[in-house]
Amino acid sequence: MLEKLAVQPKQVLLPKEEALILWFDEVGIGDIPLVGGKNASLGEMIQQLTPKGVSVPNGFATTARAYRYFISAAGLEAKLRKIFADLDVEDVQNLRQKGKQARALILNTPFPAQLQAAIADAYQKLCDREGEGTDVAVRSSATAEDLPDASFAGQQETYLNVHGCTSVLECCHKCFASTFTDRAISYRQLRGFDHLEVALSVGVQKMVRSDLASSGVMFSIDTETGFKNAVLVTAAYGLGENIVQGAVNPDEYLVFKPTLKQGFRPILDKRLGTKDIKMVYDLGGSKFTKNVSVAPKERGKYAITDDEILQLAHWAVQIEEHYSQVRDTYTPMDIEWAKDGNTGELFVVQARPETVQSQKSATVLRNYKLQGSSPVLATGRAVGEAIGQGKAHIILDSHKIAEFEAGEVLVTNKTDPDWEPIMKKASAIVTNSGGRTCHAAIIAREMGIPAIVGTGDATKVLENNQEITVSCAEGDEGKVYSGLLPFEIQESAIDNLPRTRTQILMNVGNPEEAFGLSAIPCDGVGLARLEFIIANHIKTHPLALIHFDELADESVKRRIAKLTAFYDRKPDFFTDKLAHGIATIAAAFYPNPVIVRMSDFKSNEYANLLGGRQFEPKEENPMLGWRGAARYYDPNYREAYALECLALKRVRDEMGLTNVIPMIPFCRTPDEGRKVLAEMAKHGLVKGENGLQVYVMCELPSNVIFADEFARVFDGFSIGSNDLTQLTLGLDRDSALVAHIFDERNEAVKRMIEIAIRAAKKYDRKIGICGQAPSDYPEFARFLVELGIDSISLNPDSVLKTLLEVAKVERAGSIMDLATDVAQV
Secondary structure (H helix, E strand, O other), rough: OOOOOOOOOOOOOOOOOOOOOOHHHHOOOHHHHHHHHHHHHHHHHHHHOHHHHHOOOEEEOOOOHHHHHHHOOOOOOHHHHHOOOOOOOOHHHHHHHHHHHHHHHHOOOOHHHHHHHHOOOOHHHHHHHHHHOOEEEEEEEOOOOOOEEEEEOOOOOOOEEOOOOHHHHHHHHHHHHHOOOHHHHHHHHHHHHHHOOOOOOEEEEEEOOHOEEEEEEEEOOOOOOOOOOEEEEEEEEEEHHHHHHEEEEEEEEEEEHHHHHOOOEEEEEEEEEOOEEEEEEEOOOOOEEEEEOHHHHHHHHOOOOOOHHHHHHHHHHHHHHHHHHHHHHOOOEEEEEEEEEOOOOOEEEEEEEEOOHHOOOOOEEEEEEOOOOOOOOEEEEEEOEEEEEEEEOOOOOHHHHHHHOOOOOEEEEOOOOOHHHHOOOOOOEEEEOOOOOOOHHHHHHHHOOOEOOOOHHHHHHHHHHOOOEEOOOOOOEEEEEOOOOOEEEEEEEEOOOOOOOOOOEEEEOHHHHHHHHHHOOOOOOOEHHHHHHHHHHHHHHHHHHHOOHOOHHHHHHHHHHHHHHOOOOOHHHHHHHHHHHHHHHHHOOOOOEEEEEOOOOOHHHOOOOOOOHHOOOOOOHHHOOOOOHHHHOOOOOOHHHHHHHHHHHHHHHHHHOOOEEEEEOOOHHHHHHHHHHHHHOOOOOOOOOOHHOOOOOOOHHHHOOOHHHHHHHEEEEEEEEHHHHHHHHHOOOOOOHHHHHOOOOOOOHHHHHHHHHHHHHHHOOEEOOOOHHHHHHHHHHHHHHOOOEEEEEEEEHHHHHHHHHHHHHHHHHHHHHHHHHHOOO
């Protein structure tokens, strides 16, 4: 088949529809029937986005006509239809047999001479431009691929580091045969595509030498929640196939689109992946590529710089906006990128529409909630937000997939398209390796199956036939629990909800849940607690980081050193993690207000942080002791508070998230408030500058009694009903002995709240409530609305029901007002 071919000196220009070869810069997105989704998209970007700065390597494509010419010239259609006459994709053995027969038929049939000559001629022209023996990527591109509602990505073959005419022709032939891989046959059958109607184009593209640098995948939408305003970028060393296949746990970076477009640097989060192997050229070897280990020092670094993260995110935004304009509908994109190690340049090498989140209903909110607990057996990156359960079935060899039974939990090292026939039968999927853009994650999302990827050791810690529950409903971290835990599914219609005068805000503590929670209709965040971020992400006392060299406990010192290994300056760890957490919550609800309460640990809680015991006093009653505002200006703590201020300034000034409003807790006197504001100003947070407002918690009787004085210091109030109830009734809310007296609905507490609301209104200050009471007691929410409170901040599960209750109260109030007006007339 592969005899040496002379390049034809003459070439007749043919209409696109008749050409066997088309160059990428000759095609666009309207040419999917001619060159498939992948190649049409490359052409579209080269024509439309390269002039705007998006770099895409050039190349050429064999056309759908070339494929059909090959099939018809050899009389293969009838033979293929005979092979598939008794196809049963539910029978793994039958599927394998039919796929093997079809591929063998293609591979044993030589290319027509005209097609061979056309491919050889095009490759030689590419070599004339790029250099003799140019290395290329040879990728399949099906004519039904990369459609907005169907993704054939990864189902046909790709070959990297291909050079020389003979090798290019061999790989093109293998790509034609890969039209009939088992996974492609199964997918087409299940989606109702005729096997002979879908044609295959092959893209031949100049390689980007990412084997000498890094590569990855990015989405212009959050892959798990469908949050539209984020770009997710993944990166690992070497060629990109390892990320797509899930062979490595890559770095992950999250960028916020709206303020990125305004010129800010909104990298919301950076997660370091293990990146233990990389795919490189097999120079002098028998294969095109090979995997090698990554040096430990390199694993501990991010694969790309912040500037490169932002550049890629800019491109993702440009690509999404262009495709949305072309299709006249919002079109989030799934994009592959690569960095050339020789030149340092970044390139986009593929782009296709995202096919999962973009197809979800925007009018129904579905939440999964665990209703029990048990030991956690494994953790990893959560894919989706659902819960699945069943008996674990550990399979390490794809040749054993026929043993898998429907309803089991698939546990394996990683998946590739060969696993797809059984993935659809799984109740959940758990893998040792991979990130949120790997094959297992993409297919699980598309099939609506919960998956946890990158656990590291699931195949070792889990046992065959062990009953497990796989939960992806608790944030970014997925958890595998022992046993079959009860759970419920809540569905809420969120279209046609009423608008209310009273702002309905939400209490949010966990940044990992913020994107998902933002789908609940609300007016912003009334309480974002820093304590959750500090306790769960930082875990270390800020003074232990500032005075790391002075720590007395060596074991604590070692633990902190391990946590902060990536940071030359230990305090930067605190600022970095805190800024990322605040920014993620602020971005999720942007541009609505996000009220961030500065840290309000009590001294006994601070002492429980790593290194905390060395810096905290032992108080008889920490609830009423050294907490809140009193710490911030104290010489013994102000340098720690400075770290909080620096994190907040970074979120507002560098990331552009000016919707963040800091709030000061447990501020006993107006003078104390002024001292705190002065402390903040030292670190660049000046009230009134760059639109900065500062609120105060209204949770002490002094806040109510001196409301007029506090109104001169702060821009707004937020009632903390828990502490206000405690201090109005003179009880310890942590004491079981007096717990029966604690009730926010007590008349004395309600009078305090009424006085506070009236005072705030008098002095033109915003006032809301962020305590527990409105979430627990609808009648208490009604009481607040009738007093004219500006906002009510609720726990997420109470937002919709309270919104409806508030709307009812406001309607009733409007009717009463109207009746009064009529009576007066």
